[in-house]
Amino acid sequence: MPHVFASKPRFCVGFKPGLIRVRCPKCGTPHFEYFGPADRDEVGAELALLRAELARAFAILASQTRSPKPSPGAAARRKRARRR
Numbered sequence: 255m256p257h258v259f260a261s262k263p264r265f266c267v268g269f270k271p272g273l274i275r276v277r278c279p280k281c282g283t284p285h286f287e288y289f290g291p292a293d294r295d296e297v298g299a300e301l302a303l304l305r306a307e308l309a310r311a312f313a314i315l316a317s318q319t320r321s322p323k324p325s326p327g328a329a330a331r332r333k334r335a336r337r338r
């Protein structure tokens with residue numbers, strides 16, 4: 255069962271699809287709020303979001319590899335990421 259928000263939340267990667275349910279302040283019943291592109295492509299919206307997150311993660315990894323001595327924690331994080 256999808257969670258119904260009392261008010262429109264700020265967009266978060268935790269909301270899997272571009273669609274979320276928000277309780278209407280007028281009639282009290284849940285309505286759908288869409289956070290994706292104007293073409294209403296749910297899958298495309300999620301992929302675009304995940305691609306942006308992936309690019310951010312790669313930027314963090316790239317900055318860690320460039321540093322001369324990466325911390326042991328960073329190396330462990332890289333190992334875990336590779337296993338997926």
Ligand SMILES: [Zn+2]
Nearest residue numbers: 278280281282
């Ligand atoms: Zn309403």
